[in-house]
Amino acid sequence: MHILVVEDEPKLANALRQGLEDEGYQVSVARSGEEGFYLLYSDHFDLLMLDVMLPGRSGLEILGRLRQNGVGIPVLLVTAKDSIDDRVGGLDAGADDYIVKPFAFPELLARVRAMLRRGGQDKPIARMSIANLIVDTAARSVFRAGKQLELTTREFELLEYLMRNRGSVVSREMLARDVWKETTRATPIDNVIDVHVARLRRKIDEGFEAKLLHTVRGVGFILREDQA
Numbered sequence: 642m643h644i645l646v647v648e649d650e651p652k653l654a655n656a657l658r659q660g661l662e663d664e665g666y667q668v669s670v671a672r673s674g675e676e677g678f679y680l681l682y683s684d685h686f687d688l689l690m691l692d693v694m695l696p697g698r699s700g701l702e703i704l705g706r707l708r709q710n711g712v713g714i715p716v717l718l719v720t721a722k723d724s725i726d727d728r729v730g731g732l733d734a735g736a737d738d739y740i741v742k743p744f745a746f747p748e749l750l751a752r753v754r755a756m757l758r759r760g761g762q763d764k765p766i767a768r769m770s771i772a773n774l775i776v777d778t779a780a781r782s783v784f785r786a787g788k789q790l791e792l793t794t795r796e797f798e799l800l801e802y803l804m805r806n807r808g809s810v811v812s813r814e815m816l817a818r819d820v821w822k823e824t825t826r827a828t829p830i831d832n833v834i835d836v837h838v839a840r841l842r843r844k845i846d847e848g849f850e851a852k853l854l855h856t857v858r859g860v861g862f863i864l865r866e867d868q869a
């Protein structure tokens with residue numbers, strides 16, 4: 642189980658890392674929301690432990706943005722003492738649970754275990770869109786400019802993944818791992834990925850002036866509104 646801790650106080654961050662690693666969890670630490678975002682999109686995590694009081698963007702802003710982007714990772718919010726607004730705001734913004742600083746480590750572990758037991762089940766936002774392209778994950782249907790598109794299962798999974806990461810570059814390695822579930826060798830399936838991306842691009846972009854699916858040379862692919 643891989644936990645991402647977003648915490649700007651070095652002492653607390655180190656203590657959390659140490660304590661969680663002692664329990665057998667794999668832990669990554671980000672010191673700011675920006676770093677947290679970057680890590681979330683570059684690796685797989687089972688739980689996000691998110692401090693509310695961060696330099697720059699607050700934990701609540703980060704949480705809101707993640708949920709808006711359809712990221713369904715279980716989130717444990719770490720709030721300051723007596724900050725009821727944060728707790729209510731946090732749950733409203735899509736946190737799964739919260740813990741109040743200062744907390745006892747055994748309590749934190751209990752929360753983490755409970756969340757990981759419940760968790761795993763992604764809570765995806767059913768509808769995601771970019772420009773006039775809509776992906777409905779519940780109905781597994783796709784529309785561009787109001788017209789329904791016929792996608793294969795793999796094409797749908799590919800588009801869903803790109804949509805969850807819209808605005809960010811997705812590498813072939815990420816696609817190999819997360820869409821094709823190819824954990825050992827990424828390189829040999831690059832061609833397969835490119836063929837599927839090309840087919841998907843024809844289906845969603847052909848005939849439309851505004852192209853949405855772009856290739857970023859040497860890096861991967863990105864779903865976004867502007868031209869690459």
Ligand code: CA
Nearest residue numbers: 649692694695
């Ligand atoms: Ca803090």
